[in-house]
Amino acid sequence: MPAPPWRKSRKPAPPKRQLSQELIVETGLRILDAEGLDALSMRRVAQELDTGPASLYAHVANKEELLELVYDQVLGEIQLPGRDPARWKEQLRAYAVEVHRVLARHTDVARAALANIPTGENSIRIGEFVFGLLIEAGMAPRQASMAMDRLSLYVVGDAYEGSVHYARMRASGLSDQGEYFEHFAGQIAAYYRELPPDRFPMVSKFIDELIADDGEDRFLYGLELLLDGIEARMP
């Protein structure tokens, strides 16, 4: 039975939590995790909260700010040990792996991360750790600043690449990571095999080696390159 239109329908005790920035960020992160960045729209968040998109703008300036907040929320999961400058290399490696792992766990938050200049609370907390560690290990401030910056660019960049692959996997209908890798590597290999060997002898010759590695090995290899480079600059 429809209510008579002249009778204002009194709301039937809305059980929804009151809107707040925290709730919005929480919801955004949940959507990101479950369906990826492409599914994270203002309308989608609003819908999840049983309201219209306009309501969000009282708590969040725009989508960009929402993404920053979601990103900082994720960074909050990163656990940092006490600094031990004597073991700076170990600690930096463990830190990078931890960040990489946290970013990978949250589908493609990295895609939102690389576009932001981090100013959230957790960014600073992490910066203090890495920068402090390098300083205490004896590095000059400007070098420490650059080393930190390069390291984080590398970690986030690699995670970004990973999330692009993840999005493709999603789009191609597959849901298993190994299956996707096989499918993808197979396509690339087939493409490489079609190349004229006289123009591209090296690529043609080492197809298997060019395809071989999965993401984790590559990430660790590059990380070691950077850490060794930093070590060479330590006093």
Add this chain to the structure above:
Amino acid sequence: MPAPPWRKSRKPAPPKRQLSQELIVETGLRILDAEGLDALSMRRVAQELDTGPASLYAHVANKEELLELVYDQVLGEIQLPGRDPARWKEQLRAYAVEVHRVLARHTDVARAALANIPTGENSIRIGEFVFGLLIEAGMAPRQASMAMDRLSLYVVGDAYEGSVHYARMRASGLSDQGEYFEHFAGQIAAYYRELPPDRFPMVSKFIDELIADDGEDRFLYGLELLLDGIEARMP
């Protein structure tokens, strides 16, 4: 004066070139250069070509493919010398700087690049150069593959970051790079100065050093880290 509607307006010698993939890619790149990635839409390209958006889809599968093509077009500008394995480090450095320069010149093509798995002709050409150089310098194929991959991730990642800043500069109305840097660095510095020094002593203490460097120095510093790391792995 509007023409009478019953009189079919014969087209007044349309001076437009016939549609083709090449023309579309060309136009896309022009828009990208002039107004950035955000302005590069299918509709915008079509408009530039005096047609509707649907017409493009006969020559280009979708926007993603268009971006790949535009990216490969840009890579075509990269000049590569003959390989000289004895000078691999020099050549790799020069190569990285060249790629960085070309990407930077085309506003924010890097933003489109990092999202793509490169399979265009020019990608392969460049891959053959870098990979071949490392092999000929004595590296094992799998290591060479990873080193190449990490190097290109770094270069593109840094260019990506740069283009994000460029987009912000654009959005903030400024048009001079130095002016933007000053404005931006000032804001960050002010924000850092507000931080509680007891929680973030290192960041608070070295604000100037954390802000100081512009993009080019940082890029070269990280590049040298990677190259040194690679050198340490050369036989």
Add this chain to the structure above:
DNA sequence: GTTCGTAACGAACAGCGTTCGTCGCTAGAA
């Protein structure tokens, strides 16, 4: 009991990528 500030929100705007169905031209067959 009235007023006021403000969170909430419905509706709309301008733009997006993409698809469908149709139109008009051209090249080959009859």
Add this chain to the structure above:
DNA sequence: TTCTAGCGACGAACGCTGTTCGTTACGAAC
């Protein structure tokens, strides 16, 4: 020369997007 098949071009539309405007409804303060 006429007919037809194929195909590039494209107008219109669909279902999205982020964001803004103007109004509503409600709780607190006076």
